[in-house]
Amino acid sequence: MNLTDDEQRMLDGGDGPAVAAAMDLLVRYGDVLGAERLVDTDNVCGANIFNAAQRRLAGGTADDVFAQISLDSPGGFEIPRMRAHSCQLIAPMDTVEWKTQGTPEPVHDAIVDSESYSGRHGINLMNTCTPYQVGNVPARGEHCAWMESSAVIYINSILGAMTNVEGRESAAAAMITGKIPYWGYHLPENRRATVHVEVDVDVETNRDWGLLGYAVGKVAGETVPVITGIRSQPNLVKLKHFGAAAATSGGVEMYHIPGVTAEAQTLEQALGDGEKPLSVRYGKDEKAAAYARLNVTADDSDVDLVMIGCPHASLDQIRDVCDLLGDRKVAPGTALWVFTPRAIRLMAESSGYGDRLRAAGGVLMSDTCPAIGRFVPDGTRVIVTDSAKQAHYLPAIMKVQGWFGDTAECVDAAVTGRWRGALS
Ligand code: F3S
Secondary structure, X not given: OOOOHHHHHHHXXXXXXXXXXXXXHHHHHHHHHOOOOEEEOOOEEEOOOOOHHXXXXXXXXXXXXXXXXXXXXXXXXXXXXXXXXXXXXXXXXOOOOOOOOOOOHHHHHHHHHHHHHHHHOOEEOOOOOOHHHOOOOOOOOOEOEEOOHHHHHHHHHHHOOEOOEOOHHHHXXXXXXXXXXXXXXXXXXXXXXXXXEXXXXXXXXXXXXXXXXXXXXXXXXXXXXXXXXXXXXXXXXXXHHHHHHHHHHOOOOOOEOOOOOOOOOXXXXXXXXXXXOEEEEEOHHHHHHHHHHHOOOOOOOEOOEEEEOOOOOOHHHHHHHHHHHOOOOOOOOOEEEEEXXXXXXXXXXXXXXXXXXXXXXXXXXXXXXXXXXOOOOOOOOEEEEOOHHHHHHHHHHHOOEEEEOOHHXXXXXHHHOEOOOOOO
8 A cells, every 4th residue: 555654754753653554554554455555534433331240351442442452552641632534333221221221340340441442532422323513514525434334324315525434443443533444435447337227106104115125135136226206305213223224134345325315316427437337126016025034033913112213313213202202101111211312312302302212111322332332122032123133133132033123113002011013
C-alpha cells in the first residue's frame, strides 16, 4: 500500500506506539484487501465496551485490554484520546435496566468501567445501532468507518456517505489514526447497481418494507441492488427496516431507490455503464415467501416476549407503541421490551412515553438488544417482533421460536399473550 509521508511517520512511531500499532493493523488489513492507499476519515463508529470475560481474558491494564481486543496488539503502551470523531455503537447492557436483563453485578461493573474508559478517550457514548437517529448524520460523500450492517446500509444509501462494514479492530484503528483503507464502497465505481428488483406489489407498512428488504437481500447477496416500482414515499423508519433486513438475509451494504436514495434519480444513473443487470421481480408470491421464511421457526402461539426496536426505535415508534397499547395492559407471563438509543430514551421519558409504557407493564430499554446482549427473560420459549433482523437472528442465538409481524400485531400479542398475526 502506498503511504503518504505523514502516514509513514505514524507507522514508524512518530506519533507514539499506539498510533504505530493502529497504523500497522490498517496497513496489514489494507494489503489483504488490495487497497492501494488509505483515506482520511473523521467519523468512526465502533464497539469498544469490554465485558468482564473479555477483560479477564486479555489481562493487564485497561490500555492493554484495548490494545489486545481492539488493535490486535500485545499492548504495553498508553492509548491516546481518539483522533477522529468517534462513537460507540450498540453495547452489551442497558445501564438502567441491567437487572431486568439478568446481568450479573460484576459484569455490570466491568461494563460501566469500560464505558467510562471510552468516554475519557473521546468516544461518544451513543450506545445505539442507529447513530443517524441521534445526531451522527454524515454528509453525502463523507468517508466514514462504521461497523453495524444496518447503520452502514442506511448511511451509504440514504445519506450518500461512504463506508464499508468495518470490524471492531479496523474501526478502533481508524479512531486512533483518522485513516481507513480506500476500497469497496469508498470508491464511486463500486456503488453502481448490478441487480434490478422490480416491485409489483404495494409496499407501505413497516412490515412490508421489512419483507421487501428480506427478499432483496436474498437475491442481491453482497451486490448493490436498485429497486423500482415503489409507489409510496418511505420515511426513516421504513427505510431503516428495509436496510436492516437486506443486510441480514444478504450482505447488502448499499442500494438505490431512484428518487428516494441519495445517489441516483433514475434507474440509468443507478446502473451506470456496467453490464446488463440481473433482473428480478418482487410480487405477491415473493412477499409471501419472505414472510414464510421469517416465521419458519415458530409454531407455538403462546408468547413470552415481545421485542420492538430493532434497529433501535425512533421517538415516533415509541409513541406508536404507547398509542397502540391505549389503556390495555401487558398479559401476565408476557414481557414487552422496547429498545431505543440512550438519547431517545431521555426524550421518550420527558414526553411521558416511558411512564405510559411502564403503566401498561412494558419496559423501555436503551443501549443494547437481545441479539447482541444475548438475553431474554428467564424461561422464554417464544418471541414476537416487528423486525425482520431480530426474527432472523434471535431464534438462532437464544434457541427460541420467533414470530414476525407488524407493530400492531406485536402489541396485540403483548396484551393477549397470544400470536394472532397473519399476512393479509
Ligand atoms: Fe440493532 Fe440489535 Fe437489531 S444491534 S439492528 S437492535 S440486532
